[in-house]
Amino acid sequence: MSTNSQWITAQEYTECLIEIGEKFLHYFHKRRNSLPLHIQIACGMLSLSDLKEMLLAKPHLANVRDDFGRTPMMVYWHSILYSLLLEHGANTNQCDNDGNTVLMYHRKNTEMVELLLSYGADINAKNNEGISLIAMAQREGLPIQPLLDAGAIWQPVTRDKKNEIxxxxxxxxxxxxxxxxxxxxxxxxxTYHHARVWSGCHCQKKFEWLRQLENSFTYPKEKDFTEEEAKIFEKEFRLRKCDVESEGFKTLLNNMKECLWDLSALNKYLVRDPAVLSGVSNVEILEILLKAGADPNLGMEWEKNTDAGSILYSAVELRNAKAVRLLLAAGANPTSGTSYMECDDTNVACAIRNNDLDILKMLIEAKADLDFAIRCNRTPIITAIKENNLPALKMLIEAGANPNLADLYGRIPAESLDKVNNSPELIDYFMTVTAS
Structure with a gap:
């Protein structure tokens, strides 16, 4: 290598040598007695043209062995160099001193495995310990099915490793x-029980296959998940409870019921998080969780944390009467709402704006506070007036809302009346009510 043509200063040349030395230590630590060609390949010191020229001049270098029996194909570098070595006669079935083949060296690289097989590598070769490529894959958790497809002979799994594998x-x-x-x-x-929990969460086909093996096991009916199984289930549960459709969620629960054999044992996992209903939009999923004991108030007193939008408010806002009915029946706070980003809205006010009189009626029957507002100048009465919603206004007053409740500044609802925006019927009705 000419230093004059490639390096401007001695410092740059020194830095290059240090970099090469670091690569050498990385690739050849405890692997001394390697040939210069191996070192050059691993340290990236050979260009394609250099290697090609070398192989044309000395073809035997494609299979030259170092003191450990390693050929250049067993040195880790770029696949382009491997292709060049193969094109110039590198033996894919060459073994090192321990009997490990080129294929075994590259077993973690699926593309290289395919390339080597295309050049005639023996997929069933064994090293000096009698271990084949597929046995290595079993032990190391590498892909096995592609090896079987390529003609590998199955190696029986030993009893001491069967559960882990x-x-x-x-x-x-x-x-x-x-x-x-x-x-x-x-x-x-x-292992069987753990596999059922995992597949019941992630792969229905494997779950159904495992179900067929049930008679081979006499384990007692489980009443609980292990800590690891609970993590597997809860991670999938958090995803599926937010699904728009309920089928995947119900399938998950049915699978877990089979694993635990006890509905009450499963229910405690469903409602472990007080805020489990957050993000739930599907009514069927909502109903399942409420029946399992989920808290419709998310485990908190809403008036003390008004920034947190209540689940009931979300249902009212979406005009989901069935969800509203379910939540109220389960004890949801009818007076809740949200003040997030100064939205300052309540369930009652939202129903009035939506002109959803059925939901408004449900809230009234659930004893919602009809004089409550997050800020006292936005009461349900004032909302009904501003929305020109006479039916809602009548429902509020007939249910006991105070039509004369003043706001923080002493203004009464009548001051919100507007002859332009309010119908004469609403104005007449409200003036009559407040005059009596």
Whole structure:
């Protein structure tokens, strides 16, 4: 390498040497006795043209072995260099001193595995310990199904590793692979139960397959999740409770009922979070959670935290009469609302603005405070006047709302009357009521 042509200063040259040294230590720590070619490849000191020129001049270098029996194909670098080595005769079935093949060195790189197989690598070769590529994949949690598809011979899973390997394979492997593991050695009851919880949350096909194995286990009916299983369920539960449709949520609960065998045991997980109803929009899901004991007031006294919009307010705002009815029946505070971002709105005022007299009637029957306003100049009476909503105004007054309640500045509702915006009928009615 010429320093004159590539490096302007001695400092730059020194920095380059340090960088190469760091790469050398990274790739060859405890791997001394390596050949210069291996070091050059690993440290990125060879360009494609340099390597090609070298291989054309000396083809045997494609398979040259260091003191550990490693060929250049066993040195980790860029796949382009590997392709060049293969094109110039690199042996894909070469083994190091421990019998590990090139394919085994690259087992974590699916693209390289495919490339090596296309050049004739033996997928069923074993190292000196009798371990094959698929056995390595089983132990390390690497993809197994692609190896089987490529012709790998299944290696029975040992009894001491079966539970660990089964759970490692559960998320990403096919039912075929899982079936092979179970057929080698029956998994433990704890592993089976954990697998049912996971698949019941994430993969219905695997859950149904595991259900078919139920007779192979005699474990007692569970009454609780393990800590890890609870985390798996609760993470999926938080997602599905916010679904627009209810089918996925109901499927999840049905699966978990099978796992726990006890509805009351499941219910405690559904309502563990006092604010579990936050984000729930589907009425069926809402009803299920309320029946399980969910707090319709999110575990807090709304008047002390008015910035938090109540679940009931959301239902009123969306004109969801069924949800309003369910929440009120479960004990939701009818006087709640929200003051978030100075919105300053209540359930009653929202129903009036929406001209939703059915919901307004439900709120009145639930004993909502008809004189309450987050700010005292925005009472339901004033809202009805400003909205020119005579039917709502009549309902409020007939239910006991005070038509003469003054605001913070001493202004009474009558001062909100406007001959331009209010109908003569509303003005006449209100003046008659307040005069009596």
């Amino acid at each position: 089964f759970l490692n394979c559960l998320p990403n492997e096919s039912i075929e692979v899982l079936s092979r593991i179970v057929s080698d050695n029956v998994i433990s009851e704890e």
